[in-house]
Amino acid sequence: xxxxxxxxxxxxxxxxxxxxxxxxxxxxxxxxxxxxxxxxxxxxxxxxxxxxxxxxxxxxxxxxxxxxxxxxxxxxxxxxxxxxxxxxxxxxxxxxxxxxxxxxxxxxxxxxxxxxxxxxxxxxxxxxxxxxxxxxxxxxxxxxxxxxxxxxxxxxxxxxxxxxxxxxxxxxxxxxxxxxxxxxxxxxxxxxxxxxxxxxxxxxxxxxxxxxxxxxxxxxxxxxxxxxxxxxxxxxxxxxxxxx
Numbered sequence: 001x002x003x004x005x006x007x008x009x010x011x012x013x014x015x016x017x018x019x020x021x022x023x024x025x026x027x028x029x030x031x032x033x034x035x036x037x038x039x040x041x042x043x044x045x046x047x048x049x050x051x052x053x054x055x056x057x058x059x060x061x062x063x064x065x066x067x068x069x070x071x072x073x074x075x076x077x078x079x080x081x082x083x084x085x086x087x088x089x090x091x092x093x094x095x096x097x098x099x100x101x102x103x104x105x106x107x108x109x110x111x112x113x114x115x116x117x118x119x120x121x122x123x124x125x126x127x128x129x130x131x132x133x134x135x136x137x138x139x140x141x142x143x144x145x146x147x148x149x150x151x152x153x154x155x156x157x158x159x160x161x162x163x164x165x166x167x168x169x170x171x172x173x174x175x176x177x178x179x180x181x182x183x184x185x186x187x188x189x190x191x192x193x194x195x196x197x198x199x200x201x202x203x204x205x206x207x208x209x210x211x212x213x214x215x216x217x218x219x220x221x222x223x224x225x226x227x228x229x230x231x232x233x234x235x236x237x238x239x240x241x242x243x244x
Contacts, residue, residue: 012096045069123158180231
């Protein structure tokens with residue numbers, strides 16, 4: 001797919017009225033310093049606050065910012081909508097809290113990295129650094145990764161870091177097959193890629209723990225485990241096979 005836009009940044013936003021201004025400031029600084037074309041797509045999904053209104057207020061004077069609205073909640077739904085609407089040669093999604101420095105997006109795009117299908121931020125790859133993460137949170141993450149590798153995606157040390165980039169071609173193959181909207185959608189899209197022989201690269205990042213994270217370790221771990229079983233079931237049914 002030919003496009004003048006090198007990079008699309010997709011930001012799923014659910015009840016993010018308070019964090020959105022700081023996020024947009026960080027992204028705006030990145031865009032202004034870039035010597036290539038960037039588009040930023042905020043996808044508001046099912047918020048109960050003024051997230052959509054706030055996002056639109058910024059889009060009125062930032063020509064590179066687009067705002068989409070999904071009536072359906074779920075981070076997976078928002079990411080899928082943004083990925084399929086994007087025009088960039090590389091399509092990067094991130095959490096609004098940007099627990100990774102925005103500048104590190106450059107690690108995922110040319111001239112640093114190119115000619116790949118999927119590149120994912122990793123807090124476990126050699127060279128990565130975690131800041132201020134409680135030991136229990138780290139432990140539960142490693143347990144979940146063990147289940148991920150046992151049941152679905154093999155050989156990846158960190159499937160849940162919230163920073164992932166796809167070539168345009170890979171995005172258009174993977175995301176139409178995505179079924180899940182919950183937290184394990186990350187695993188699902190990587191499973192689709194791996195099942196179909198698409199290359200996945202882990203990129204070490206500097207990651208800062210956010211005590212205001214919306215992830216509930218106990219509640220969401222149970223849900224994600226159930227979704228791992230659903231991914232495995234869908235895979236056996238051939239739902240994730242890419243057809244020419």
